[in-house]
Amino acid sequence: MAAVAGATAAGVCLAVSGASAGTISGSLYRDPSSAVVRWVAANPGDSRAAVIRDKIASQPQARWFANFNISTAQSEAASYVGAANAAQQIPVLSVYQITNRDCGGASAGGAPDLNQYQTWVSNFSRGLGNQTVIIILETDSLALLTCLNSNEINARSQAISTATRTIKSANPNAKVYLDAGHSTWNSAGETANRLRAAGVQYADGFFSNVSNYNSTSSEANFGRAVISSLNGMGISGKRQVIDTSRNGGASGDWCGDDNTDRRIGMYPTTNTGDSNIDAYLWVKPPGEADGCRYTAGSFQPDLAYSLANGVPNPPTTAPPTTPPPTSAPPTTPPPTTPPPTTPPPTTPPPTTPPPTGNGCAASVALNQWSGGFTASVTVTAGSADINGWTVTVTLPSGTAVTGIWNAQASGTSGTVRYTNVSYNGRVGAGQSTNFGFQGTGTGPGATASCAAS
Structure with missing residues (x-):
């Protein structure tokens, strides 16, 4: 070649x-x-x-x-x-x-x-x-x-x-x-x-x-x-x-x-x-x-x-540069390329006011079906940026976590602690990020709390 x-x-x-x-x-x-x-x-x-x-x-x-x-x-x-x-x-x-x-x-x-x-x-x-x-x-x-x-x-x-x-x-x-x-x-x-x-x-x-x-x-x-x-x-x-x-x-x-x-x-x-x-x-x-x-x-x-940055220039045979039109058509979003995810929750997460100071808050929204559920967890920073977070989720009895995305987990039942991964630990003041998990059993009743690290 x-x-x-x-x-x-x-x-x-x-x-x-x-x-x-x-x-x-x-x-x-x-x-x-x-x-x-x-x-x-x-x-x-x-x-x-x-x-x-x-x-x-x-x-x-x-x-x-x-x-x-x-x-x-x-x-x-x-x-x-x-x-x-x-x-x-x-x-x-x-x-x-x-x-x-x-x-x-x-x-x-x-x-x-x-x-x-x-x-x-x-x-x-x-x-x-x-x-x-x-x-x-x-x-x-x-x-x-x-x-x-x-x-x-x-x-x-x-x-x-x-x-x-x-x-x-x-x-x-x-x-x-x-x-x-x-x-x-x-x-x-x-x-x-x-x-x-x-x-x-x-x-x-x-x-x-x-x-x-x-x-x-x-x-x-x-x-x-x-x-x-x-x-x-x-x-x-x-x-x-x-x-x-x-x-x-x-x-x-x-x-x-x-x-x-x-x-x-x-x-x-x-x-x-x-x-x-x-x-x-x-x-x-x-x-x-x-x-x-x-x-x-x-x-x-x-x-x-x-x-x-730092990449070699394209070859001289690259397509010629043409000026943009005076009015551009609307663009459409490409895929976000996430790992396997689940359907959106059927109920919105509860409204949780952002915490003050360096803290964070977490809310859980569930999508339930017979024998299982998915949960979408929203992590919101307080009035200051945070550089990492840990969310503690308390699950109902008989519930087991079978999969997670956008977080790392400690445990699969009872009280489960989720920590950020490399790309979503930093959250700007008043901003939010998300992670989720899938489980078997009864999801409703799960509660979540957040601590900034």
């Missing part, structure tokens, strides 16, 4: 040229109205602007279609694809509309039901034209199934299979990729099983690493294992695309909002030099928040600058 490479202390950023590709050739479309382009245009005097402009805003990234509106689905797709066609470039469209997406977590939303989902997909598909487009279909929809029962999983798989065929029927040149999670989530064999159930035989392949920071080499190895498993099922000819938008540094916990050891990875290209890999893409736009510190999907220049 011929490559231009440069390394930083935290990671490596590569640009590929002169290499063989998978099944896609051509340059990727850079959206002149993306959030990062508009921020750079509006903040020319910011000390971070040059780095963000040269290393992030200059690059093609996915446009997320995440706001559910059946009446505008076709026109929104047609407008974006039409602009890419006019530039003779390949657009990347990330569809994020599946019912009960993100299992009701920080990126909850999407279609109210699967019938309306199919209507949206049909309208969207009519706006795709007939030239090459890349469709990233429903991030986390197959890797994250913990909140669905077996009937709901089957219905979701069928919905994704139908959506794939709808898109391919409307535009035979569309390249459609299904969700494979990432290399440190589900096994390759399990991923292949889920892809088969969701109709990967009708798609061009699968995508990975939108929800994490795993290295490109790890994702490529994972992809080869998934392809091998699919081949063993009689499903051949499938290829991978890898999200390299934030994987040039250390891997680890899912949330990037507080991490300074992340860097952008390979610049986007269809020239991968690997016959199993169709493209390296920036699906998750660098600088847009995951939702644990900032609002999910919001562009944060400090995150963008941290990702780009």
Whole structure:
């Protein structure tokens, strides 16, 4: 592989040229109205602007279609694809509309039901034209199934299979990729099983690493294992695309909002030099928040600058920079990439006034079903910042905790103490953060108290 490479202390950023590709050739479309382009245009005097402009805003990234509106689905797709066609470039469209997406977590939303989902997909598909487009279909929809029962999983798989065929029927040149999670989530064999159930035989392949920071080499190895498993099922000819938008540094916990050891990875290209890999893409736009510190999907220049700082400039063959339009269309939030979560609580948490001084308060909201429950716990700082917290939850008799997220736990029944993890210990004065847990038995009656550390 011929490559231009440069390394930083935290990671490596590569640009590929002169290499063989998978099944896609051509340059990727850079959206002149993306959030990062508009921020750079509006903040020319910011000390971070040059780095963000040269290393992030200059690059093609996915446009997320995440706001559910059946009446505008076709026109929104047609407008974006039409602009890419006019530039003779390949657009990347990330569809994020599946019912009960993100299992009701920080990126909850999407279609109210699967019938309306199919209507949206049909309208969207009519706006795709007939030239090459890349469709990233429903991030986390197959890797994250913990909140669905077996009937709901089957219905979701069928919905994704139908959506794939709808898109391919409307535009035979569309390249459609299904969700494979990432290399440190589900096994390759399990991923292949889920892809088969969701109709990967009708798609061009699968995508990975939108929800994490795993290295490109790890994702490529994972992809080869998934392809091998699919081949063993009689499903051949499938290829991978890898999200390299934030994987040039250390891997680890899912949330990037507080991490300074992340860097952008390979610049986007269809020239991968690997016959199993169709493209390296920036699906998750660098600088847009995951939702644990900032609002999910919001562009944060400090995150963008941290990702780009110290990274080599893109190759000279990068797509040309074009000025932003005078009026930009609304953006839609990308996924927050959380670990497996559960449906939103059916009752809101009780209103708890923020404590004074250096303290914190905790409130619990429950979602109960027969034999089990999930709990969402809100931690609120007082009138001063806190740098860590411990929440003590007293559970009813006969209740046992079976899973947690966004916290570390001591114990599984009775009185359980939860402490912050690396990315959510610091909470600003009057601000809040969240964690959750799942359990068996009777959830109602659980109480929580908080101590700052």
